[in-house]
Each structure stands twice: as structure tokens, then as C-alpha cells.
Amino acid sequence: EGDDLAGLGLVRDSHNEPLLAVRSDGPTGVHVTDVNGTVICVAGPPEDGGDGLEMMVTRAGAPYRRLLLGLSLAIELLRAGELHLA
Numbered sequence: 001e002g003d004d005l006a007g008l009g010l011v012r013d014s015h016n017e018p019l020l021a022v023r024s025d026g027p028t029g030v031h032v033t034d035v036n037g038t039v040i041c042v043a044g045p046p047e048d049g050g051d052g053l054e055m056m057v058t059r060a061g062a063p064y065r066r067l068l069l070g071l072s073l074a075i076e077l078l079r080a081g082e083l084h085l086a
Helices: 059-080
Strands: 008-012 018-025 029-034 039-044 054-057
Touching (some): 018 059, 039 059
């Protein structure tokens, strides 16, 4: 039960209200959901084994596309070891 929240992160607005949840999907991928649990984005390494991050934004994720761009940058910087959590 203690591992239920492993790999879970929240994106909050300026009023500290949750906007998105980011949950690990195995060792290399993530699912991003809105506050209702609707998947708005899935991301992971490229299928060809190259560097970078591939993302698929669902139709429900369209309103969040700018936020998802920033989130993808943060994920990639974390994976590269260039960003450290406080």
C-alpha cells in the first residue's frame, strides 16, 4: 500500500490547487492526468532508442498544451540529471 503514491507528482496552480497529476508508468514513462483522472498525455523514451522524450497529447489535453511543454522540459531535465529537486 505504501507504494501506491510512488512516482506521483502534482502540478498546482498559484492558489495551490491541483491541476495535473504525473504518475510513473514503468521505469521510463509517465501518464499525466487532470484532476478528474482523465489521461491528457503519455510520455516516454523514443521507440527507436534515441535520446529525448516522445509525448502523445490526447484531445482532452489540448487546453494544457503550453503547460505540458514546460512539464516535458522539466521531466527531460530530471532524466538528464540537470534539474535537482529541493
